[in-house]
Amino acid sequence: MVTHLNRIALVLGLAAGMVLFAPRTSEAQLTACGGLYLSADTTCEILVEGGCMAQCEPINFTASCSGEAYVSCDGGCDASFEASCTVDCSASCMASCDVDPGSFDCEASCTADISADCSAQCSAEASGSQAHAECTASCDTTFRAECDASCSATPPMADCMANCDASCSGSCTAEANVDCQVDCQSELYVDCQTELTGGCEASCSEPTGGLFCDGQYVDATSLEACIAEIQSSFDVTVDRSAAAMCDDTGCTATADVSAGCSAVPGLTDTDTGWLAFLGLPLLALFRRRS
Numbered sequence: 001m002v003t004h005l006n007r008i009a010l011v012l013g014l015a016a017g018m019v020l021f022a023p024r025t026s027e028a029q030l031t032a033c034g035g036l037y038l039s040a041d042t043t044c045e046i047l048v049e050g051g052c053m054a055q056c057e058p059i060n061f062t063a064s065c066s067g068e069a070y071v072s073c074d075g076g077c078d079a080s081f082e083a084s085c086t087v088d089c090s091a092s093c094m095a096s097c098d099v100d101p102g103s104f105d106c107e108a109s110c111t112a113d114i115s116a117d118c119s120a121q122c123s124a125e126a127s128g129s130q131a132h133a134e135c136t137a138s139c140d141t142t143f144r145a146e147c148d149a150s151c152s153a154t155p156p157m158a159d160c161m162a163n164c165d166a167s168c169s170g171s172c173t174a175e176a177n178v179d180c181q182v183d184c185q186s187e188l189y190v191d192c193q194t195e196l197t198g199g200c201e202a203s204c205s206e207p208t209g210g211l212f213c214d215g216q217y218v219d220a221t222s223l224e225a226c227i228a229e230i231q232s233s234f235d236v237t238v239d240r241s242a243a244a245m246c247d248d249t250g251c252t253a254t255a256d257v258s259a260g261c262s263a264v265p266g267l268t269d270t271d272t273g274w275l276a277f278l279g280l281p282l283l284a285l286f287r288r289r290s
Contacts, residue, residue: 027107028233029148033211033226034219035067037144040234044213046223052204055212058193059130061200062137063216065192066185070141073184081172089168094161101160110147110167114140121178138185139178146174 027039038044047055096104122135150170154162200217203210211218211226220226230236 027111027144029144030226030229030233032220032222032229033213034064034221035071036063036213036216036218037067037141037148038213038230038233042213044211044218044230046209046211048204048207048209052210053201055210055215055217056197056200056204058189058197059133060212060215060217061193061196062133062189063141063213064196064219065189066134066137066141068192069138069185069188070145070181072188073181074145077177077180077184079176079180081169081176085172085175086165086168089171090164093164093167097160097164104160104163106151106154106156106163106167106170107147109164110151110170111144113171114143117143117175117178121182134186134189135182138182142178142181143171143174146170146177 027037029035029037093104093109096109118136118139121139122132125132125135147167147170150166150173151163154166156163196217196219199219200210203223208223211220211223218226
């Protein structure tokens with residue numbers, strides 16, 4: 001027989017929807033989501049029980065661990081960039097300013113070459129290996145953090161040239177410090193991954209489950225607060241339409257069918273009380289606001 005608690009977990013696991021981010025901003029660092037940098041095309045999902053536990057492995061902790069490690073390493077990785085770094089960068093974004101100054105996006109310009117830069121940075125590591133994943137995460141976080149810091153200090157409405165300078169300053173600072181950051185962060189991953197394994201498995205054993213974005217575990221202190229910050233940072237809304245049917249043999253679920261807690265067969269008042277307590281964001285599909 002399926003227990004009441006297992007029914008809740010099954011309903012959450014079967015009806016939990018995908019989180020599709022539509023852009024209000026192209027990228028944001030979300031403090032309630034463990035300080036992760038999430039972009040508008042990120043896809044997230046809430047997992048529970050077995051499917052969730054299977055994701056609690058080191059390669060899925062690289063984003064969270066890199067975010068924490070970057071802060072720890074930042075004080076010792078503070079090299080200044082050479083003036084020559086900005087020459088090619090400035091020429092490129094100045095050309096954009098000449099064409100359409102009002103459309104220049106400081107952060108998008110600053111982070112445009114992250115994939116190529118980090119691919120080159122981590123080329124010595126075997127693709128697909130844990131070492132390559134950690135190196136790429138450390139490199140990615142370094143560039144995003146430096147670009148965010150530089151571009152945030154320059155108002156979006158400032159003239160295009162000022163934003164161009166900020167973009168180049170951020171990317172060049174990252175380039176000057178990425179070697180140091182990758183080396184420093186590599187020494188911090190093991191302890192972080194050990195800690196996150198326990199946290200991930202604990203989340204998976206709870207009815208609320210664990211949140212994973214692009215396969216990476218989100219070390220959120222409060223899942224509800226993390227989801228709220230996602231909603232406030234990106235132009236998404238919650239579609240609460242999901243239905244589940246449970247009996248002694250198990251549960252099945254379908255999305256996009258309106259059903260309140262009281263309309264879910266096989267769940268007791270205690271079960272629906274748990275779901276109501278959770279506020280049903282975990283049974284949600286996130287979609288673009290119309």
